[in-house]
Amino acid sequence: MNALAALVAVVTPATAQTLLEENFSSGFEEWTVVHPPGAFNGSTRWQVGAAGETLFENSNVRAPDSAGMLINEAKTGENYTYKALLMSGDDDGIGLVFGYKDSSNFYRIMFAAQEERNTFPGEGWLLEQVVDGSAIHLGGDDYSEDWEPEFIYIQGYPFEVTIKAKGKKLTITVVDDPEEDGTEYELVNNLTIPANADGNVGLASWEQAGGIPSGSHFSDISVDGKEAAMPNPLEGWEEVIPLNYEENDFLEGGNEGIPLWSVGITTDTVAGGILTESSNSGLVGTEIEVEDEEFNSNIDWVSGMLVKGDVNWKDYRISTKLHPYPHCAFTGCWVNGHGVVFRYNDPENFYRLSFSSRNPGDGLPRQGVSVQKVVNGEWIFDQEVCPQRQGGPKRI
Numbered sequence: 001m002n003a004l005a006a007l008v009a010v011v012t013p014a015t016a017q018t019l020l021e022e023n024f025s026s027g028f029e030e031w032t033v034v035h036p037p038g039a040f041n042g043s044t045r046w047q048v049g050a051a052g053e054t055l056f057e058n059s060n061v062r063a064p065d066s067a068g069m070l071i072n073e074a075k076t077g078e079n080y081t082y083k084a085l086l087m088s089g090d091d092d093g094i095g096l097v098f099g100y101k102d103s104s105n106f107y108r109i110m111f112a113a114q115e116e117r118n119t120f121p122g123e124g125w126l127l128e129q130v131v132d133g134s135a136i137h138l139g140g141d142d143y144s145e146d147w148e149p150e151f152i153y154i155q156g157y158p159f160e161v162t163i164k165a166k167g168k169k170l171t172i173t174v175v176d177d178p179e180e181d182g183t184e185y186e187l188v189n190n191l192t193i194p195a196n197a198d199g200n201v202g203l204a205s206w207e208q209a210g211g212i213p214s215g216s217h218f219s220d221i222s223v224d225g226k227e228a229a230m231p232n233p234l235e236g237w238e239e240v241i242p243l244n245y246e247e248n249d250f251l252e253g254g255n256e257g258i259p260l261w262s263v264g265i266t267t268d269t270v271a272g273g274i275l276t277e278s279s280n281s282g283l284v285g286t287e288i289e290v291e292d293e294e295f296n297s298n299i300d301w302v303s304g305m306l307v308k309g310d311v312n313w314k315d316y317r318i319s320t321k322l323h324p325y326p327h328c329a330f331t332g333c334w335v336n337g338h339g340v341v342f343r344y345n346d347p348e349n350f351y352r353l354s355f356s357s358r359n360p361g362d363g364l365p366r367q368g369v370s371v372q373k374v375v376n377g378e379w380i381f382d383q384e385v386c387p388q389r390q391g392g393p394k395r396i
Contacts, residue, residue, distance in 0.1 A: 096204065173185065
């Protein structure tokens with residue numbers, strides 16, 4: 001995963017005019033990350049993709065008996081219908097929060113696909129009321145050997161959850177894969193609960209990092225038919241995948257080769273602040289022929305790009321901070337290709353300043369710092385600057 005952090009600023013040196021300033025902090029004003037009392041092993045990171053249609057969380061953060069939450073600022077009365085479309089890439093905990101009063105008092109329903117867990121967040125589904133930080137079992141997995149859940153989500157497939165609260169009566173139904181006329185499961189029907197479930201609504205995620213796409217995903221969130229406002233901090237940015245020498249732009253690797261740009265918030269920072277690309281997707285450089293000799297290129301490796309601005313900008317200075325996170329395998333850890341695109345006109349005409357700490361190899365990005373130039377779709381290597389140190393943030 002590579003992170004482009006804090007601020008992108010484009011300034012004209014001649015007049016000191018700011019052409020673009022982006023700190024990736026807008027869009028989450030109606031949402032707050034909350035951790036209930038518990039020994040969490042980090043901060044959940046809630047994100048929204050470039051399209052602004054799905055909220056997701058894939059930090060792998062957990063507490064033994066509780067999950068990280070993203071709470072919406074809107075409050076409900078005693079009677080309401082709360083709906084959302086959920087999809088889990090991993091087999092751990094994903095869920096919804098309702099009747100939220102504060103971090104120690106709320107209701108939650110969790111869903112998990114791992115079998116015979118016998119601990120939080122259970123197997124199949126688990127309904128709890130949290131009072132003063134302690135969870136009270138209301139339905140679902142009781143951690144006994146006799147528990148056989150009627151519903152277990154299938155990783156990578158959506159399921160729709162509907163929560164109907166009417167005073168102290170609660171009904172929860174799930175429709176598996178609703179776009180394909182899936183099966184409806186009534187988990188609880190007119191269940192009497194200890195107290196009214198008025199308050200905020202929200203989302204929950206527990207140790208979710210695996211799968212394709214990874215983590216917990218939420219969309220079509222509504223209360224009484226009114227859709228919750230979705231953050232869209234990447235509005236105006238365009239996703240681009242250029243062609244390589246062989247005119248190929250189908251990426252390989254993680255997330256089925258689909259770039260995953262996102263902006264997220266955590267319990268540790270103010271809203272927004274970090275743009276990340278976490279798909280681990282890309283396409284290595286091609287084998288090219290020069291004067292009857294063939295060799296593997298370190299030039300036209302291809303990845304997803306995110307661009308914004310005006311093609312008429314000419315003389316300007318870009319300032320930003322990159323913080324690459326190493327990719328680790330049994331052979332060691334390294335930072336793959338990442339960088340900054342500038343003088344972008346279209347996918348066939350742009351410059352790319354790139355960084356990589358990975359050992360040289362066929363078609364891999366050049367180790368150190370390099371500049372690539374693309375003119376009318378032809379990749380041209382300009383210069384190699386210097387070797388890159390392993391890890392650590394870089395300010396440009």
